[in-house]
Amino acid sequence: MSGAPTLDVPAPGRMLDLLSGFVHELRAAGLPVSMTENLDAMRALEHIPLEDRATFKTALKTTLVKHADHERVFNILFDVYFALQPFDLEGDDEDGPGGRPGGGVPVPGSLPGGGAGGDASPEELMAMLMRAMLDPDALRAFAAAAVTRHAGMEPGRPVGGTYYLYRTLRALDLDSLLDRLMEQLAEQQGGFADELEERLAREELAARMERLREEVEAEIRRRLVADRGPEAMARSLRAKLPEDVEFMHASRDEMAALQRAIGPLARALAARLAMRRRRHHRGQLDFRSTVRHSLAYGGVPADPRFRRPHPTKPEIMVIADISGSVASFARFTLQLVHALASQFSRVRSFVFIDGIDEVTRFFEGNADLGDAVKRINTEADVVWVDGHSDYGHAFEVFHQKWGREVTPKTSVIILGDARNNYHASQSWVLAELRRKARHLYWIDPEPAAYWNTGDSVIGDYAQFCDGVYECRNLRQLERFVEAVIES
Amino acid sequence: MAERFESVDAVQEALRRVDYLADASTAGVVFLADRLEKPVLVEGPAGVGKTELAKAIAATTGSRLIRLQCYEGLDESKALYEWNYKKQLLRIQADREHERDWATVETDIFSEAFLLTRPLLEAIRADEPVVLLIDEVDRVEIETEALLLEVLSDFQVSVPELGTITAVRRPVVILTSNNTRELSEALKRRCLFLHLDYPDAEREQDIVRVRVPGIDATLADQIARVVRSIRALDLKKAPSISETIDWARTLMHLGVEKVTPDVVGGTLHVLLKYQRDIERANKELKVAEA
Numbered sequence: 001m002s003g004a005p006t007l008d009v010p011a012p013g014r015m016l017d018l019l020s021g022f023v024h025e026l027r028a029a030g031l032p033v034s035m036t037e038n039l040d041a042m043r044a045l046e047h048i049p050l051e052d053r054a055t056f057k058t059a060l061k062t063t064l065v066k067h068a069d070h071e072r073v074f075n076i077l078f079d080v081y082f083a084l085q086p087f088d089l090e091g092d093d094e095d096g097p098g099g100r101p102g103g104g105v106p107v108p109g110s111l112p113g114g115g116a117g118g119d120a121s122p123e124e125l126m127a128m129l130m131r132a133m134l135d136p137d138a139l140r141a142f143a144a145a146a147v148t149r150h151a152g153m154e155p156g157r158p159v160g161g162t163y164y165l166y167r168t169l170r171a172l173d174l175d176s177l178l179d180r181l182m183e184q185l186a187e188q189q190g191g192f193a194d195e196l197e198e199r200l201a202r203e204e205l206a207a208r209m210e211r212l213r214e215e216v217e218a219e220i221r222r223r224l225v226a227d228r229g230p231e232a233m234a235r236s237l238r239a240k241l242p243e244d245v246e247f248m249h250a251s252r253d254e255m256a257a258l259q260r261a262i263g264p265l266a267r268a269l270a271a272r273l274a275m276r277r278r279r280h281h282r283g284q285l286d287f288r289s290t291v292r293h294s295l296a297y298g299g300v301p302a303d304p305r306f307r308r309p310h311p312t313k314p315e316i317m318v319i320a321d322i323s324g325s326v327a328s329f330a331r332f333t334l335q336l337v338h339a340l341a342s343q344f345s346r347v348r349s350f351v352f353i354d355g356i357d358e359v360t361r362f363f364e365g366n367a368d369l370g371d372a373v374k375r376i377n378t379e380a381d382v383v384w385v386d387g388h389s390d391y392g393h394a395f396e397v398f399h400q401k402w403g404r405e406v407t408p409k410t411s412v413i414i415l416g417d418a419r420n421n422y423h424a425s426q427s428w429v430l431a432e433l434r435r436k437a438r439h440l441y442w443i444d445p446e447p448a449a450y451w452n453t454g455d456s457v458i459g460d461y462a463q464f465c466d467g468v469y470e471c472r473n474l475r476q477l478e479r480f481v482e483a484v485i486e487s
Numbered sequence: 488m489a490e491r492f493e494s495v496d497a498v499q500e501a502l503r504r505v506d507y508l509a510d511a512s513t514a515g516v517v518f519l520a521d522r523l524e525k526p527v528l529v530e531g532p533a534g535v536g537k538t539e540l541a542k543a544i545a546a547t548t549g550s551r552l553i554r555l556q557c558y559e560g561l562d563e564s565k566a567l568y569e570w571n572y573k574k575q576l577l578r579i580q581a582d583r584e585h586e587r588d589w590a591t592v593e594t595d596i597f598s599e600a601f602l603l604t605r606p607l608l609e610a611i612r613a614d615e616p617v618v619l620l621i622d623e624v625d626r627v628e629i630e631t632e633a634l635l636l637e638v639l640s641d642f643q644v645s646v647p648e649l650g651t652i653t654a655v656r657r658p659v660v661i662l663t664s665n666n667t668r669e670l671s672e673a674l675k676r677r678c679l680f681l682h683l684d685y686p687d688a689e690r691e692q693d694i695v696r697v698r699v700p701g702i703d704a705t706l707a708d709q710i711a712r713v714v715r716s717i718r719a720l721d722l723k724k725a726p727s728i729s730e731t732i733d734w735a736r737t738l739m740h741l742g743v744e745k746v747t748p749d750v751v752g753g754t755l756h757v758l759l760k761y762q763r764d765i766e767r768a769n770k771e772l773k774v775a776e777a
């Protein structure tokens with residue numbers, strides 16, 4: 001990059017400290033960074049011009065992060081950790097002249113058009129936004145101005161970045177802005193020729209909005225770092241890896257990440273299980289055959305014979321609570337189980353709130369998972385009286401309608417928080433199920449500490465289950481599935 | 488060893504010469520792979536130019552491309568080397584009259600003349616510059632992955648009868664993965680990691696313009712934006728870059744000047760290969776079906 005201010009490239013020793021501190025943060029966030037990788041990063045830095053921030057970031061990312069899902073966490077930590085380091089004088093990755101000088105401290109007069117960003121009136125700000133939306137380079141400068149104006153950040157105030165982000169975005173009101181920009185575009189062009197064109201224009205603007213949102217977020221983070229220092233920030237951020245995000249508290253972005261993660265996870269699990277099953281190729285001792293072969297050794301059973309193993313593919317019945325409180329969790333679990341369908345001879349799904357219905361048909365064939373979930377929500381008959389969870393009634397109906405189909409080959413998995421709204425628990429159904437089924441498991445998306453508090457009656461049910469598992473994130477879910485299929 | 492590239496920008500420039508438009512981080516990783524002499528693991532959805540990257544590096548550095556296509560059941564004899572046992576048998580039979588002692592015969596038949604080199608060994612032994620492409624490494628079983636480790640970390644192959652064969656010139660190694668399963672930590676540790684994703688609309692437009700010479704800039708822009716719109720849908724298989732290029736070519740041949748709903752509806756099957764996807768795109772984009 002030309003025209004960049006000259007830099008104090010840190011001395012080698014200082015660089016080593018910086019890097020090991022950064023690696024420490026990565027590990028604390030849950031990224032598996034090994035010793036070798038740390039050394040590789042060190043070596044990589046010998047080959048690149050340190051003042052080139054983009055390349056510096058690439059070098060660290062390629063040597064330290066070996067999983068695509070971990071890149072988001074890396075990016076956040078990188079921005080935080082190296083925000084105030086000498087590198088930041090450079091500005092940031094892609095942008096050229098529009099870059100904001102200074103490391104995290106808002107600089108008045110740095111905005112294009114000469115307006116002092118901090119004091120711009122709402123109208124001016126709006127006009128700038130319009131311009132920024134159509135000119136990618138101006139976006140960052142605008143984000144800085146917007147944060148100064150709307151976030152109302154106060155040094156030392158102990159609130160998280162999301163609070164400021166929310167305030168800024170609420171003031172900007174991107175949704176209605178999008179509509180206004182669309183109108184403006186339509187006027188300029190004399191209306192859109194067809195819906196396709198309108199759609200493309202809208203998506204183009206939405207993509208820029210998204211970029212603006214990211215810029216605002218990054219700007220807030222930078223200022224917080226300036227206020228609190230990188231170590232404290234990194235600690236308070238502790239951005240989560242997708243597999244550690246809790247189902248019940250996932251944000252929209254995290255949801256999307258979870259959604260993407262579940263496909264590969266199911267494939268990986270399926271491969272691992274199939275392999276293990278293939279490798280267990282020894283069955284029981286075949287006594288007859290062993291005796292028969294012992295004749296060749298004068299009656300000494302030197303060559304023990306084994307039966308061909310019976311590959312037992314369990315039949316699985318999943319019974320899921322889909323009431324509001326646990327819906328997202330149930331959705332992931334149903335998805336995962338159905339994605340694993342090749343591992344079971346049969347998967348049947350039931351969902352309930354206070355009524356219960358079988359939903360296996362929605363997952364059959366090549367059905368799309370999104371569609372399946374939509375159809376479950378609209379078509380399944382799960383409400384009996386008032387649409388509040390009633391485990392007792394749901395279990396009773398299950399017993400009446402499908403109880404006879406539970407066989408010793410069946411594993412029953414129940415998903416739910418057992419928050420029964422003080423109805424009768426009818427736990428005898430579970431006792432009955434336990435007697436008939438091969439296994440009966442319960443997975444609960446609530447932290448174990450909350451079990452049996454309030455209207456949670458998990459204890460009532462737990463006595464009849466082979467196991468009750470806490471399942472709050474993908475990692476735990478994965479562990480559960482693996483454990484269960486093995487048993 | 489002589490470095491292949493001077494700087495990150497030089498990598499980008501060199502790849503551009505062979506019509507591969509790399510973004511800054513791709514170029515950065517390739518540059519580091521060259522300097523650190525480490526393999527690169529490229530991961531991403533199908534059709535974002537993972538394999539193409541290896542080919543482009545080979546083309547721009549004037550190296551020979553040696554390709555190992557992975558599949559379930561790939562083993563040592565297909566990946567590393569194999570003894571040509573038919574030839575060995577012939578040799579033993581031919582030797583019978585000479586009454587030579589076994590030790591001589593043995594050293595004789597386990598010599599280079601009877602060795603069949605497979606891609607990995609070939610890449611290690613090559614005198615000329617080589618790019619080794621290990622394609623779709625996620626398809627081999629996790630045990631087979633171990634076969635690769637010696638090659639990837641030390642650039643050597645051990646043949647018990649011959650000893651260890653070490654690379655004369657370290658090849659550039661590119662591994663690709665569609666991420667159908669998690670690769671082992673051991674493998675990942677030995678590689679630099681590069682995640683490739685679908686390019687943004689601007690870069691895709693550039694790619695179309697480079698790969699389809701003579702295409703109108705506005706048309707290329709429209710193509711890239713329609714493709715982005717389609718990728719945002721929930722599809723079984725999103726259109727790859729090569730499908731975008733195919734589509735651009737199709738539109739060129741049809742003499743299309745502007746992408747209209749009718750045009751999209753009539754040519755969607757170039758971009759999408761599943762009927763369900765085509766139907767969904769038709770519905771979502773509100774284009775007329777052919």
